[in-house]
Amino acid sequence: MSRIKRIVIKIGSALITNGGKGLDQQAIAAWSDQIAQLRLSGMDVVLVSSGAVAEGIKRLGLKQRPTSIHALQASAAVGQMGLIQAYESCFQKHGVQSAQVLLTHEDLANRKRYLNARSTLRTLLAYGTVPVVNENDTVATEEIRFGDNDTLGALVANLIEADLMIILTDQKGLFDSNPELNPNARLIEKAEADDRQLLEFAGTSAGTLGRGGMYTKVVAAQKAARSGTHTVIAYGREPDVIKRVVKGESIGTYLSARKGQMAARKQWLGGHMRCAGELLLDEGAVNVLKQSGASLLPIGVKEVRGDFKRGEVVSCMTLDGREIARGLVNYPADEARKIIGHPSKQIPDILGYEDEAELVHRDNLILLN
Numbered sequence: 001m002s003r004i005k006r007i008v009i010k011i012g013s014a015l016i017t018n019g020g021k022g023l024d025q026q027a028i029a030a031w032s033d034q035i036a037q038l039r040l041s042g043m044d045v046v047l048v049s050s051g052a053v054a055e056g057i058k059r060l061g062l063k064q065r066p067t068s069i070h071a072l073q074a075s076a077a078v079g080q081m082g083l084i085q086a087y088e089s090c091f092q093k094h095g096v097q098s099a100q101v102l103l104t105h106e107d108l109a110n111r112k113r114y115l116n117a118r119s120t121l122r123t124l125l126a127y128g129t130v131p132v133v134n135e136n137d138t139v140a141t142e143e144i145r146f147g148d149n150d151t152l153g154a155l156v157a158n159l160i161e162a163d164l165m166i167i168l169t170d171q172k173g174l175f176d177s178n179p180e181l182n183p184n185a186r187l188i189e190k191a192e193a194d195d196r197q198l199l200e201f202a203g204t205s206a207g208t209l210g211r212g213g214m215y216t217k218v219v220a221a222q223k224a225a226r227s228g229t230h231t232v233i234a235y236g237r238e239p240d241v242i243k244r245v246v247k248g249e250s251i252g253t254y255l256s257a258r259k260g261q262m263a264a265r266k267q268w269l270g271g272h273m274r275c276a277g278e279l280l281l282d283e284g285a286v287n288v289l290k291q292s293g294a295s296l297l298p299i300g301v302k303e304v305r306g307d308f309k310r311g312e313v314v315s316c317m318t319l320d321g322r323e324i325a326r327g328l329v330n331y332p333a334d335e336a337r338k339i340i341g342h343p344s345k346q347i348p349d350i351l352g353y354e355d356e357a358e359l360v361h362r363d364n365l366i367l368l369n
Helices: 025-040 052-059 069-092 105-109 111-126 149-160 197-202 214-225 241-246 264-270 283-292 333-339 344-351
Strands: 006-011 044-049 098-103 130-135 164-169 190-192 230-235 253-256 277-281 301-306 313-317 323-328 365-367
Touching: 006 025, 006 149, 025 044, 025 069, 025 130, 025 241, 044 069, 044 111, 044 149, 052 069, 069 098, 069 130, 098 105, 098 111, 105 111, 111 130, 111 149, 130 149, 149 164, 149 214, 164 214, 164 241, 197 214, 214 230, 214 253, 230 241, 264 323, 277 283, 283 323, 283 365, 301 333, 333 344
Parallel strands: 006 044, 006 164, 044 130, 098 130, 164 230, 190 253, 277 313
Antiparallel strands: 230 253, 277 301, 313 323, 323 365
């Protein structure tokens, strides 16, 4: 592992609440001590912490996790107070300032707000603070939420171009099969983040407190790798786990970023959780995009789905439903439907004007597979 200067640490709900029994103050103190020492040694550290909803459930005396969005939002609002208080008191013992940063998917889907969030986090790091980031569950709705804090951690890693993301969980790491069902399951100690087989190993299991599982952690590692960020998935109750991982000790699963840093604009495109529409491409267009990294022309598109505006992010799909790319579209959906299947030179005759020859320009397009 190369020299680490900037780290994102993500702590999951089941871990931080000790299986739903309220915040584990002792564990929080231990993690905070390690983070503070890294901060004081000159490293930039951003903490992405779950636990607000679970803590709110305990404080409100609820017997189980609510199902309605408003009850979840209320639980998050109550629990966020205890979560931030716990971290702040621990960091203050070391003379380290902390800051609360609450984000929604809309904050990162909008390019201007994305850049603002990026600048704010970098400024907080320049001031020597430890930003504590969480999803703004109090206002986020199901349609615009990240879905889990693993994803949020990856997008924060993209924002600050972190060298390393550490995902602390209640599991020892990623196994090649379910260790609860298979006693011979093998821990995957090291792999490349973009290895597709990892998603098969991860499965789709999820805990009752959080919204993530091992699958979301692997997907998060793949997203983080776009900015050159390596990921370690490790058991959070391992003694001095954060310090040992940063020193390069082999703990849990290390997923390396094979590629160099992607341009910030394309990191932003790749980080979109939901796209405004879909473009279904013929086989020829798929091959051109994958092999030459060219722009997407109208002639290679078979179908337009959704009602999007010019400049919104759309998914580029194969005919069998695989997303291979996404990008900023140059024409609104109604006009795109008129020009698909036609050569670009016919656009002025069809629409009465020509904005761009490309439906999606390669500078505004990111390949995903």
